[in-house]
Amino acid sequence: LVPGRIKEVHTESGAVLKAKTVIISTGARWRxxxxxxxxxxxxxxxxxxxxxxxxxxxxxxxxxxxxxxxxxxxxxxxxxxxxxxxxxxxxxxxxxxxxxxxxxxxxxxxxxxxxxxxxxxxxxxxxxxxxxxxxxxxxxxxxxxxxxxxxQIGLVPNTEWLKGTIDLSKHGEIEVDAKGQTSASGVFAAGDVTTVPYKQIVIAVGEGAKAALGAFDHLIRSGDDETELAAAA
Incomplete structure (x- = not known):
């Protein structure tokens, strides 16, 4: 993940995704x-x-x-x-x-x-x-x-690829605010990968909806020109 006005996600295949907002929902795995x-x-x-x-x-x-x-x-x-x-x-x-x-x-x-x-x-x-x-x-x-x-010895959030990019808790979970916003502007997160307690599907689904609304609100208030993303691509 490369934060910025236009965010980039570099994948293992070599592809680069560019967007104004990113929602991270990579989940967690059982230890x-x-x-x-x-x-x-x-x-x-x-x-x-x-x-x-x-x-x-x-x-x-x-x-x-x-x-x-x-x-x-x-x-x-x-x-x-x-x-x-x-x-x-x-x-x-x-x-x-x-x-x-x-x-x-x-x-x-x-x-x-x-x-x-x-x-x-x-x-x-x-x-x-x-x-x-x-x-x-x-x-x-x-x-x-x-x-x-x-x-039952805990969960491991899938955040190894994010270390040094956004704020993580001592357990490696992504720290988010009430709207799912991370420490990087325009980067949101939802589900078991975050610091939100109670790792249950119903909670993750709700958090996903909240992060999507948070991202939508960010886009409305950012006032970016639609041509900026096209130019970056």
């Missing part, structure tokens, strides 16, 4: 645990969205990897659907808000394992049937028999 079996059993027992895929595991045993807010929230939600939840946290303590931890502690079908590093997702060639982890204190390896693994 992966990068262990054997994760990619092989994705959508065959390995999942990343408890709201989307939780009901598919009704009455089954699952694991949630991650002890932050998203992980503990996922464990709480899944506990009302599945038979049993094993929450695996790499650190010595859970990192979720205290109110979430208190709620988690009241659930009888949830087991929390701390100081555990997930090492492999097992399967029968078609679907997940287990998970292995190493106790980071003793070094011992353990296996948990289950049918599903929910990876």
């Amino acid at each position: 992966e645990i990068n262990v054997p079996g994760e990619k092989e059993y994705r959508n065959h027992g390995v999942a990343y969205c408890p709201h989307c895929d939780g009901p598919l595991f009704k009455g089954k045993r699952v694991a949630v990897i991650g002890g932050g807010n998203s992980g503990v929230e996922a464990a709480i939600d899944l506990a009302g659907i599945v038979d049993h939840v094993t929450l695996i946290e790499y650190g010595a303590e859970l990192r979720a808000d205290a109110v979430l931890q208190r709620k988690l502690a009241t659930l009888r079908n949830v087991k929390v394992i701390k100081s555990a590093q997930t090492t492999e997702v097992h399967g029968d060639g078609k679907k997940v049937n287990g998970l292995s982890y190493t106790d980071r204190n003793s070094g011992e390896s353990h296996r948990v028999e289950l049918e599903g693994v929910f990876v």
Whole structure:
């Protein structure tokens, strides 16, 4: 992205797009645990969205990897659907808000394992049937028999190509104002790639509409001559 009165977007193919306004909606991707079996059993027992895929595991045993807010929230939600939840946290303590931890502690079908590093997702060639982890204190390896693994260790915004161009948060998300405007005039952003909380489709759709209206308002108020863009092209 090259900001300016006329913005440019340089693509990997070598093409250059020019426009008076740009709306960035490149989204985010789930952070992966990068262990054997994760990619092989994705959508065959390995999942990343408890709201989307939780009901598919009704009455089954699952694991949630991650002890932050998203992980503990996922464990709480899944506990009302599945038979049993094993929450695996790499650190010595859970990192979720205290109110979430208190709620988690009241659930009888949830087991929390701390100081555990997930090492492999097992399967029968078609679907997940287990998970292995190493106790980071003793070094011992353990296996948990289950049918599903929910990876909840955060999202990675697709903004690597924007570093040094517009303002990003410490998590790499694009910082936007109430109209979806970024730190570069005429450059807007919407959806999971931004600092807007709650990464849900319905929210991203609304943010997209807002950014489009913000871009439209910018064009009206900028007073640029239509021939300027044609000349730049």
